[in-house]
Amino acid sequence: MKLLLIILISLVCLEASVTLRIPFSVERLDNGNTLMADGGGEVTQFVSKIIEVDQRGSLIWAYIKGDLLNSHHAEKLANDNVLIADTRHNEVIEVDRDGNIVWFYSSGLYHPNDANRLANNNTLITDRDSNRVIEVTPDGTIVWSYILLNHPHNADRLANGNTIVCNSTDNEIIEVDSLGNTVWSYGTGLNWPRDADRLANGNTLITDTHNHRVIEITPDGTIVWSYNLLNNPYEADRLGSGNTLISNINPGERKIMEVDSLGAIVWQYPETTPVVVDTILIYNPASGCTLYTHIHRPVDASMTNRFPGVIMVPDYSDDGSQYDSNERADHIADDGFILVHFDPDGRGESTNHGVYTTEDYCGYIQQDGLWEIIKYLHGYSYVDSLNIGIFSEGYGVTMASGMLSRHGNDPYVKFLLDWEGPSDRYQTSQDSGGHVPVPVDSESFWIEREAGLFMKAVDVYYLRMQTEVDHNVHITDNRHAIALIDSGTAVQYGGKGMCPWTRVNDSLMNLVNTVYTIGSPPEWIDESHELFNEIRNILYLHELSSKPLVYIEEDSDDSRIAKSLCMPSIIKRGQAEFEIKMDESEKVSIRVYDISGRLVQKIYQGILAAGRHCLPLRALPGGVYFIVVRIDNATSVKKIIFLD
Numbered sequence: 001m002k003l004l005l006i007i008l009i010s011l012v013c014l015e016a017s018v019t020l021r022i023p024f025s026v027e028r029l030d031n032g033n034t035l036m037a038d039g040g041g042e043v044t045q046f047v048s049k050i051i052e053v054d055q056r057g058s059l060i061w062a063y064i065k066g067d068l069l070n071s072h073h074a075e076k077l078a079n080d081n082v083l084i085a086d087t088r089h090n091e092v093i094e095v096d097r098d099g100n101i102v103w104f105y106s107s108g109l110y111h112p113n114d115a116n117r118l119a120n121n122n123t124l125i126t127d128r129d130s131n132r133v134i135e136v137t138p139d140g141t142i143v144w145s146y147i148l149l150n151h152p153h154n155a156d157r158l159a160n161g162n163t164i165v166c167n168s169t170d171n172e173i174i175e176v177d178s179l180g181n182t183v184w185s186y187g188t189g190l191n192w193p194r195d196a197d198r199l200a201n202g203n204t205l206i207t208d209t210h211n212h213r214v215i216e217i218t219p220d221g222t223i224v225w226s227y228n229l230l231n232n233p234y235e236a237d238r239l240g241s242g243n244t245l246i247s248n249i250n251p252g253e254r255k256i257m258e259v260d261s262l263g264a265i266v267w268q269y270p271e272t273t274p275v276v277v278d279t280i281l282i283y284n285p286a287s288g289c290t291l292y293t294h295i296h297r298p299v300d301a302s303m304t305n306r307f308p309g310v311i312m313v314p315d316y317s318d319d320g321s322q323y324d325s326n327e328r329a330d331h332i333a334d335d336g337f338i339l340v341h342f343d344p345d346g347r348g349e350s351t352n353h354g355v356y357t358t359e360d361y362c363g364y365i366q367q368d369g370l371w372e373i374i375k376y377l378h379g380y381s382y383v384d385s386l387n388i389g390i391f392s393e394g395y396g397v398t399m400a401s402g403m404l405s406r407h408g409n410d411p412y413v414k415f416l417l418d419w420e421g422p423s424d425r426y427q428t429s430q431d432s433g434g435h436v437p438v439p440v441d442s443e444s445f446w447i448e449r450e451a452g453l454f455m456k457a458v459d460v461y462y463l464r465m466q467t468e469v470d471h472n473v474h475i476t477d478n479r480h481a482i483a484l485i486d487s488g489t490a491v492q493y494g495g496k497g498m499c500p501w502t503r504v505n506d507s508l509m510n511l512v513n514t515v516y517t518i519g520s521p522p523e524w525i526d527e528s529h530e531l532f533n534e535i536r537n538i539l540y541l542h543e544l545s546s547k548p549l550v551y552i553e554e555d556s557d558d559s560r561i562a563k564s565l566c567m568p569s570i571i572k573r574g575q576a577e578f579e580i581k582m583d584e585s586e587k588v589s590i591r592v593y594d595i596s597g598r599l600v601q602k603i604y605q606g607i608l609a610a611g612r613h614c615l616p617l618r619a620l621p622g623g624v625y626f627i628v629v630r631i632d633n634a635t636s637v638k639k640i641i642f643l644d
Contacts, residue, residue: 018051018059018331018535020254020270024234025073025114026247028258033060034269036247036256037074037084046070046088047531057269058336059539063099064532072113073154083123085115092125098508105140114154126155126165133165146180153194154235164204166193173206186221195235205244207236214246227263274299275333277324282376284345286368289357292349293342293373294320296333301382308545309383311373312341315394316435317359319348328534335538337545338383344399345369361428361436362398363448370403378411386641387545389415389460391537394471395428395435397421397484401454412624415461415544417537420470423452423483433474452480455487459498459639461544462488465536466504467525479518486515492636500639501547578603578617578627585609589630592640594623603627 021041028034033054040046048068052061063074069088077083081096091106092115111129118124122135122143133155135144146163155165162183164175172187173196186204195207203224205216214236216225231250238244243266245258258267276297281290301307310332312323320341323329333339343350344366346359360366370390378385390413392400397418404413425446428434438445447453455462466481481504489495489502493513504510509523516522525536566579578590590603603615620642629636 018270018335018538020256022070022249023247023254023256024071024249025075026235026237026245026256027075028237028239028245029076034245034256035074035076035082036269037071039070039072039087039249040068047528048086049532049535050074050082050084051535053269055267056336057334059535059542061097062532062535062539063095064529064535065099066526066528066531073115075116077117083115083117085112085125087111087113092123100508103138105136107140116156118157124155124157124163126152128152128168133163144178146176148180154196156197158198164196164198166196166206168192168194173204184219186217188221194233197237199238205236205238207233207246209233214244225261227259229263270334275330276301277329280376282342282369282372284365284369284372286365287345287352287357287360289345289350289352289369291342291345291369291373292320292351293340294324294329295380296329296339296341297382298333298336301338303381306382306384307336307338308387308389308541309338309340309377309380309385310541310545311370311377311388311390312339313370313390313392313396313400314341314344314347315396317347317361319343319350321348328537331534332538332541335542337541338377338380340373340377342369342373361438361449362395362402363445364402364406366399367403367406367448370399371407374403374413375411386412386414388413389417389541389544391417391419391541392421393419394421398428398449398451398454401451401458402448404460405454405457409459409624413460415463415547416458417463417465417540417544418484419465419533419537420467420472420481421451421484422472422475423480423487424450427472427475427480434472452483452487455484455499456497458488459500461547462499462502463540463544464502464504465525465533465540466522467530468527477518478521478524482516482518482521485522489513489515490637498637500637576617576619578615579612580608580615580629581612582608582610586631589628590615591628592617592620593626593628600625 020038022039023036024039025037026034033052035052038049040048046069047066048071050063051059054060068086071084072087073085075083081094083094085092090109091104092112093101094103096102109127112125113128114126116124122137124135126133128151131149132145132147133152134142136142149167150169153166153168155163157163162175162177167174171190172185173193174182175184177183190208191210193206194209197205199205203216203218207214209232212230213226213228214233215223217223230248231253234247234249236244236246243258243260247256256269257265260266276299278295280293280295282293284291298307314320320343323341329339329341346357377383377388390400400416422428425440426432428436429440430437431440464481464485466478485502485504486495488497488499490498490500494515501512503512504522505525585607588608589605591599592601594600600620601618603617622642625640627638627640
């Protein structure tokens, strides 16, 4: 039956991006990105995160280990590390881009709110509740201090060697020399100032928190610029453009904003890019059901500015409306994705001519419905059709893997991000404490619904996200996670499947293309880190969508075929060459198959002598193909994309 599409309504959602609890410090980096320290909130017991976003507001990097408490400051260092004032832990730490702590200082600190790395490699720390500013060497020796303060904030070392600091309780800004003498001060009308920066013109930029303003004053105290449309600002920086970057921490208005000299907002985070939501009905011929579908897209998406597509597959017997209510769909879309969620057959608003269908528990019917959505997304004007992935939650991996294995990844799907999905009937049947009311011995039922079996025939980038304790309380260990990785990882890496690239969690935790056992498991995500799963999801989606269309393993000494081949991963048009280097004369077979497994081209069959050989790779219709190279008893399979 013909695909039925009905666009019902489009909405513009103004609230998106990752939530900021208390955006304390803000820094515009040399590359144009913005680094922020989010101090957390009461609801999270002040657990903090550090995030870096680009000019569009998309996440680039985050420190989200869950071990920061109420952090007030983050600063990018010249070595690309980040210096963090971990305020409630009473320490200052330096972390590398991988999140490893490479330096820390904590001796005697009490509520440190700011830390700056100086040119001499020492660190200047504002220790608020110890009423002091100190300079410490890399080995932790205090070489300078100033103690005549009352709850200081945000000290900076000036070019002249003096130190400027907000003496907040006394409502003044002071500049002291190396001997501790006050050489300049300002306090007229201030109310709890938290940040003061000496500008290149000799003026001082002051964040006057409880007066809800940022002001610029001359050395004699004359106010020459102010911005008052704030509510409890914390920090302000004057940018090279002349604009001012400000963090605003008041509840309900927590955001970072950049204003020009006239006070107009030219950039802000969050809510930098509104999200448009299209409601669409997509027909599933397998059930006669119309699937209720939402497509969330950035407002700047267009036919000339396409974004990666991601389809969310819900857990258990859930529908897709949860992704509206918890705003995850908007958050992911705002970060630069075309995000699709839907009600599978028999759930939510998906009906058969107004009548609800029967729940299929991720069987063939619902898998075919997901396939119809994939096909629709491939024709959606604003999506990059060569960069479409699936993000499944829990039991949704059964639907996703079943669809991918049964339909041969046609049309093309690039990746699968799987959050804590079960591998087989023994985690999902009610017999074992699961939610599916069918006994485990009902073979005809379960043959449609076991992800561990499906994953052996799935050929996508596969990333498994798994915490120490599964969200499903009756699953007491992570055997199912190990089983799915084993099923998906390609045979040449020791697995049972076809996926060219697999991994569990972060690259810092686990290597790619690795299989595990219960006795030798991968590293799981610590439960204390689970608070920031949404950020982790977005970072994973960026990583997966940025991967090349064809994954070619890096050369290794024990992979003689990989070292012998030189071939393009993407062919835009016309004929290309396939180069192979033979160390000795051997029997070689090189063939090209389409995505359904049909042989479409023989490149070579026979004996190749030692040396380099350039073989023609004839142009093929646009699509995904596999080049299978056999040398003696060794085999290598590579994916390649032809573009029309």
